[in-house]
Amino acid sequence: MKNKSFLRACVSVMAKLPKVNRHQRTRADHSTELAEDYVEAVAELIEAHGSCRVTDLAEYFDVSHVTVNRAVARFQRAGWVTTKPYGPIELTKQGTQLAESSRRRHAIVYQFLLALGVDEKTAATDAEGIEHHVSPETLQRMEQFAKQANSKSR
Amino acid sequence: MKNKSFLRACVSVMAKLPKVNRHQRTRADHSTELAEDYVEAVAELIEAHGSCRVTDLAEYFDVSHVTVNRAVARFQRAGWVTTKPYGPIELTKQGTQLAESSRRRHAIVYQFLLALGVDEKTAATDAEGIEHHVSPETLQRMEQFAKQANSKSR
DNA sequence: ACACAGTTTTAGCCGAGGCTACACTTGCGG
DNA sequence: CCGCAAGTGTAGCCTCGGCTAAAACTGTGT
Numbered sequence: 001m002k003n004k005s006f007l008r009a010c011v012s013v014m015a016k017l018p019k020v021n022r023h024q025r026t027r028a029d030h031s032t033e034l035a036e037d038y039v040e041a042v043a044e045l046i047e048a049h050g051s052c053r054v055t056d057l058a059e060y061f062d063v064s065h066v067t068v069n070r071a072v073a074r075f076q077r078a079g080w081v082t083t084k085p086y087g088p089i090e091l092t093k094q095g096t097q098l099a100e101s102s103r104r105r106h107a108i109v110y111q112f113l114l115a116l117g118v119d120e121k122t123a124a125t126d127a128e129g130i131e132h133h134v135s136p137e138t139l140q141r142m143e144q145f146a147k148q149a150n151s152k153s154r
Numbered sequence: 155m156k157n158k159s160f161l162r163a164c165v166s167v168m169a170k171l172p173k174v175n176r177h178q179r180t181r182a183d184h185s186t187e188l189a190e191d192y193v194e195a196v197a198e199l200i201e202a203h204g205s206c207r208v209t210d211l212a213e214y215f216d217v218s219h220v221t222v223n224r225a226v227a228r229f230q231r232a233g234w235v236t237t238k239p240y241g242p243i244e245l246t247k248q249g250t251q252l253a254e255s256s257r258r259r260h261a262i263v264y265q266f267l268l269a270l271g272v273d274e275k276t277a278a279t280d281a282e283g284i285e286h287h288v289s290p291e292t293l294q295r296m297e298q299f300a301k302q303a304n305s306k307s308r
Numbered sequence: 309a310c311a312c313a314g315t316t317t318t319a320g321c322c323g324a325g326g327c328t329a330c331a332c333t334t335g336c337g338g
Numbered sequence: 339c340c341g342c343a344a345g346t347g348t349a350g351c352c353t354c355g356g357c358t359a360a361a362a363c364t365g366t367g368t
Contacts, residue, residue, distance in 0.1 A: 030355095034325080055345060067326055069347065074324080086333055086346055116295045129287025138280050141270045188355080208316060221356055223317065228354080240316055240363060 033132040036102040037061070038071060039080050042091055043099035051088040105139055106131045112142035115149035187286045190256040191215070192225060193234050196245055197253040205242040259293055260285045266296035269303035 041060050045052040054072065058065040072089055075081050080095035091099060109131045113123035134142070195214050199206040208226065212219040226243055229235050234249035245253060263285045267277035288296070 031324090053345075054347090063325085064327060065346070066328085066348090071325075113292060116292070116299065118289075118292050118295055122289050122291045126287060126289050126292050130284050133280060133283025133287070135276050135280050137276045138267060138270070138272050141272055145270065185354090209314090217355085218357060219316070220318090220358080225355075 034071065035075055035078065035080055036098060036132060038075055039091060039095045039099040040102045040106065042081060042089055043096070043103065046091075052090075053088055057089070102131070105134060108139055108143045108146065109134060111146040111150075115146040188225065189229055189232065189234055190252060190286060192229055193245060193249045193253040194256045194260065196235060196243055197250070197257065200245075206244075207242055211243070256285070259288060262293055262297045262300065263288060265300040265304075269300040 038057070041057055042052045045056045045060065049056065054065050054068050057068045057072070061068070072081060072083060075095075076083055079092055080098060081089050081091055083089050106127060110123055110127040113126055114120065118126065192211070195211055196206045199210045199214065203210065208219050208222050211222045211226070215222070226235060226237060229249075230237055233246055234252060236244050236246055260281060264277055264281040267280055268274065272280065
């Protein structure tokens with residue numbers, strides 16, 4: 001009952017917002033999502049193994065090496081990574097920057113979910129999905145909240 | 155400085171988690187994302203206009219009517235909606251249920267972001283992107299937080 | 309009753325992201 | 339130094355989500 005009126009309130013609030021164009025952003029995000037995952041992975045794998053090969057990424061994402069290969073070619077065209085035939089994958093300056101900010105965002109979202117009381121496993125999974133859709137402003141709020149919660153528990 | 159060690163901690167925590175298979179869920183979500191958006195829209199449009207036509211959806215999502223048409227055909231095959239040639243789009247029982255839960259989730263995420271201090275416009279945009287990636291557990295935490303914040307401000 | 313405007317469908321294009329099967333390099337061990 | 343396993347690249351297929359152009363259908367108004 002009480003819950004229902006709460007819900008109704010939410011819906012009515014949102015009804016006032018423009019509906020057209022709300023989805024553009026979502027679609028635009030899609031195109032960079034995979035790129036972010038990839039540069040993040042490349043950075044991690046280089047840290048862990050010293051280098052990043054197609055196979056490593058295929059295993060990491062649990063997709064075929066062919067898929068990785070094509071994706072890497074695209075990201076090379078886009079300027080995030082560099083590769084020579086049969087050689088390892090490296091990050092460009094841009095790629096490194098993207099990886100950094102991506103990992104930072106990921107870490108913040110994850111810590112935030114923990115601070116919210118979500119358990120570790122769920123937080124990890126949800127963070128994967130959520131990280132790409134968090135605006136700088138929201139991210140800042142999340143960081144603030146996580147820090148606050150952190151200092152309180154200490 | 156302090157920020158950096160915080161970050162390092164986050165990363166090290168996540169490093170302990172299994173990496174393979176973390177992305178399956180993200181990919182699986184993708185396939186239902188659009189379906190959720192569609193049934194949500196269909197429900198809204200039926201409420202608003204009394205019926206939902208291809209053109210309405212095309213305008214709503216700002217895509218061509220052709221794209222909508224093909225998507226609707228797919229969702230019909232999947233059992234979310236029904237349509238007769240040149241007729242309006244209706245929700246199946248399943249579709250209605252999906253729409254309900256989708257809208258509820260959307261509303262909660264949106265209210266949650268507001269409670270976190272994010273401004274209305276950003277919250278609306280981010281909610282669009284985030285809603286599809288929130289697990290039931292996280293959603294529950296968000297609802298709890300939003301309610302708490304709401305009662306405090308009252 | 310029929311023309312015409314508006315809506316829906318069909319045909320056919322593109323790129324992304326998935327796959328299998330097969331071809332080609334690389335580099336290591338005998 | 340050569341063969342073979344492992345890694346990488348290529349060809350070709352699928353679905354999904356975009357698009358335009360053009361054909362087919364409704365339904366309204368004169």
